[in-house]
């Protein structure tokens with residue numbers, strides 16, 4: 001490709017809303033432009049990268065036996081109502097009414113539609129297993145789109161859905177996808193960590209996330225110091241702390257804390273510290289009311305809570321419910337003397353406390369000298385002592401210290417079980433003559449996120465350093481001057497390499513060398529050929545890898561051979577088997 005015939009509008013200015021490197025470089029290198037908050041237009045060079053990623057994903061899905069079979073992006077709301085996800089997704093779900101008054105969903109993912117398809121098309125065990133996938137635009141009305149395409153409202157996702165007859169078959173489908181994901185990320189040149197993840201309300205039985213470790217990631221990976229276990233933050237289990245030695249204290253004592261609601265404010269007011277506070281949050285799960293009790297310095301883990309309740313939908317209670325069970329304004333809930341049928345979920349760390357300060361269930365009051373087990377129960381019918389908090393610095397798992405690291409989730413695999421097939425009637429006739437719901441799995445990869453994470457992992461102050469497998473082109477030819485001989489040589493090398501199937505961008509623009517070199521660094525193609533008047537007079541061209549500082553003079557006669565060899569070596573580093 002001649003530079004003058006494509007469209008790569010590089011810019012010096014970084015837009016104010018581009019907070020992180022990958023976003024800045026994608027704009028500066030002329031790969032994409034923002035259209036509105038969380039939506040982007042791709043320019044030709046950026047689209048070439050996405051096409052390459054999609055092609056790698058497609059090859060690996062096909063190799064794993066999945067079948068490409070896209071479903072509509074605009075989906076009937078009724079399907080979403082049948083699974084209840086019209087409500088669970090809340091405002092993140094994009095929806096509109098068509099001219100006939102029917103509600104539609106802009107697909108954020110597609111379990112419903114594939115399960116609907118399966119309910120029509122799969123009748124017999126003989127048709128199983130089957131795994132269908134698509135690569136297309138998804139829409140999620142993210143509350144806070146940010147970091148460019150890392151969290152956008154519109155993004156490209158590969159999503160696959162497997163249908164199996166039994167657990168063993170599902171296991172196999174799942175592992176095929178898991179292996180395919182390893183191959184995809186390796187081929188894209190990404191360093192990644194696989195962590196155990198919670199399967200959310202999906203009602204599934206297993207999930208892994210593929211995460212690219214990187215300081216700008218929104219996710220937190222937790223792993224044991226011996227590296228034997230890794231989880232996402234929502235899944236990471238913690239050991240119960242040792243029980244604090246008992247202390248002699250009088251009965252709970254109410255203290256007036258007017259208008260002091262937050263943990264920090266109470267600590268300040270009562271001269272205590274968050275680890276000595278007992279925090280009570282009221283939740284509802286269907287018609288059950290729950291008081292979740294954690295230490296003042298700990299956070300409730302919503303995923304653990306969901307799993308403790310068997311994958312049912314749990315949410316923070318509204319003010320009316322809180323006032324009803326505590327008899328107080330919001331902000332003064334405590335575990336002592338709650339009214340009404342409330343289930344207590346006491347975190348291990350609270351059960352291990354000798355004494356603490358808690359809300360008094362009375363507006364503007366707290367209680368001192370609250371002793372877990374004495375002043376509120378740690379056993380009984382409606383009391384569970386459980387692990388329901390986020391892991392934090394200082395925690396251990398089976399005695400191993402937990403470590404924390406940020407990362408970007410680029411893909412996730414889930415075992416869904418029968419949640420969707422039951423609700424949408426995806427049944428099959430099994431070998432034993434019985435009707436059974438299909439066992440399902442679902443598998444997502446964020447195509448744009450792969451692009452952005454590759455840049456996060458590999459760049460320098462001058463620009464992007466692409467892994468060759470997803471670079472917009474493999475080789476950049478930059479004539480340093482505009483002398484006739486230099487231009488003619490550049491064109492010859494360009495033709496020669498193109499004829500060998502190497503993807504070359506030839507900077508044929510009539511610009512100063514310095515400008516072209518800056519653009520070349522910014523765009524970051526892995527192999528660079530520079531042709532200048534002086535070296536040409538000595539019969540040489542200069543070859544350089546973008547990731548290395550070294551430049552080498554190579555005789556013109558062998559330049560194309562040498563470049564082709566470098567391209568092949570770089571590609572060989574990124575095979576799935578490497």
Ligand SMILES: Nc1ncnc2c1ncn2[C@@H]1O[C@H](COP(=O)(O)OP(=O)(O)O)[C@@H](O)[C@H]1O
Pocket residue numbers: 109140142149150151152153154155157409410411412444445446447448449
């Ligand atoms: N808002 C977004 N912008 C870009 N990519 C996204 C976004 N949301 C999800 N993805 C990508 O799609 C993949 C599958 O999404 P999924 O696991 O269903 O979403 P989530 O992790 O948000 O629950 C994710 O691993 C991620 O790579």
Ligand SMILES: [Mg+2]
Pocket residue numbers: 409411412
């Ligand atoms: Mg996910």
